[in-house]
Structures are given as structure tokens and as C-alpha cells.
Amino acid sequence: MTDYQRPLSFGLSLDPDARAWAHTRRLARTAENLGLDYLAVQDHPYQPGHFDAWTLISHLSAHTDRISFLTDVADLQLRPPVMLAKAATSLSVLTGGRIRLGVGGGGISDAIASMGGAARRGPDLVAFADESVGLLRKALNGDSVRLHSPYHHIAGYQAGPVPTRPVELWLGAQKPRMLAVTGRRADGWISPLNIYVTPDEVPSRQEIIDEAATGAGRDPRELRRVYNVIGAIGGGDGPGLVGEVRRWVDTLTEWTVVLGFDTFVLWPAADPERQLALFAGEVVPAVRERVEAIRSGR
Secondary structure, eight states: OOOOOOOOEEEEEEOOBGGGHHHHHHHHHHHHHTTOSEEEEOOOTTSTTBOOHHHHHHHHHTTOSSOEEEESOEETTTSOHHHHHHHHHHHHHHHTSOEEEEEEOOOOHHHHHHTTOOOOOHHHHHHHHHHHHHHHHHHHTTOEEEEESSSOEEEEEEOOOOOSSOOOEEEEOOSHHHHHHHHHHOSEEEEOOTTTSOGGGHHHHHHHHHHHHHHTTOOGGGSEEEEEEEEEETSOSOSSEEEOHHHHHHHHHHHHHTTOOOEEEEEESSOHHHHHHHIIIIIHHHHHHHHHHHHHTO
16 A cells, blocks of 8 residues: 555646637636635647646636646746746745646657757656756745756846745656656656556556655655546546546545545546536545545544
């Protein structure tokens, strides 16, 4: 068992489709009203039909009051780290601390190049991402940032504003070298969708993160573990986790106490309104109750 005993959180992934912004805004309000913790927005700005993630989050944050937002995940090759930190801390101050910064190295090389990014690959990408996360950490903390390297030329930026609540930095990763960066530097791991990193593959990835964290003098239990879960509640066809409410409750409970996840972000395979209602109204409370009972030995 790999239950890190972290408090459970649940979120909804919002489609940044520019043709459906009014519908997306209604979903955001509904998710907040139903008590979810996070709204996650993917970052694929090279898609002509997608809104920019930060612009959409800014808009939605003005139409909600409590729920937090997560970039899932911001592309480091298209967003310079000090500017990314500036955006995250600015919005965190404006929203009263409702921002979590998820970042990733970026995996679609041709698309990144189409927007002027360097489209790094392999060890070069890992080294760039590792350095970028270190710069982000300094800038998020409000420190002075200075670095001249093959990847970054920063002449001495004094970061700010500094939010009252620190912006947590979570890293999206699935291969060993990036998972090790997560363990050494990040506040949490964002796993790709359950169809890309399957449950059977999770333990080996958690082990890499834990070993890297321990090697860096960090407590692995302090890292948040986020699973993006695509599927359909209530049966039907589709990718990922498909089944009735009971199957979802059993599965997410197992993924908590056996695989070590503490945060689940729902990616509805169809009918987002119905999926959201079932997830927030039936699945989430049952998983919370089941996990609490297991942890307390009842």
C-alpha cells in the first residue's frame, strides 16, 4: 500500500474550446456549487480552436468565488519561467490564493515549433525543464532571479507580487528523468490521463518520485499526487474508466490507498453536465467516506 495519507481533493477538467465558452463558464459555476476543489485547464495554445489557458482561467476566476484553478499543464517551452511565475502570482493575489501552477516540458514538438518554441527532446528537454522549475520556484517565492545558461538568460529579476499563500508548483511527468525532477523540485506530481499512464504503471513511477525526493532530503509524503481520470460514470462506451457509480467509488478508493493518489481530476468522456453531477453528488462523497474509514481502521 502507498497511501501517503494526504487530504483528498477532486476537480473537473474544462475544455478550452473557444466556441463553447458560455457552456464552460456554466460548468465552472456548477462545479463550484457542487463543492469540487479544482477546475483544471489544459494548455495547448497551438490549437487554433483553444483559448489561452491563463486568459480563460482569469475569466472564470472572476465568475467564481471559492473553487481553485489548475493549469494542467502549462507548457514550459512556450512560457518563460519568470513570466509564468508573474502570471501565477498575480492571479493568485487577485483570486485570494486560488491558483495551483501545473507545468510540463511540452510533448508535441512540431506544434511547439509552430509557435516559435525550441521543441526540445530527450535529455535536452529534461535539463531545460529541471532548470525552468528551479527558476519558477525562486520567482514564485519572490526572490531575486539571475541565471545565464544555455537555456536561460535572466539578468537579475526581482520577483513579485508575493501571494499570502504560496503558489504550489506541480509537475506533469511520465518518464523516469522527469519523474525524478518532480521528486527533487516540485510540490506535487500530475500524472497524465489514466489511458496514458495506466494504474498498473503507477507504482513504478511513484517509486521514482519517492527515491528522488528522499535523495534530495525531502519527505515524499509532502508531495501531492494528481491523477487525470478520463471515463464515463453510469456505463456506456468510451475510453478510460467506464462503469456505474459503485465501480468509480471502488476504483478511486483503491487508487488512493493502493496507488497513492490524493487528487482526482475528472475528464468527462461525454455529457459533462451529467458526469459532473454524478461525480460530485455520488462518487466524491462516497470515496471520501470510504477512504476515511480505511484510514481510521473502521
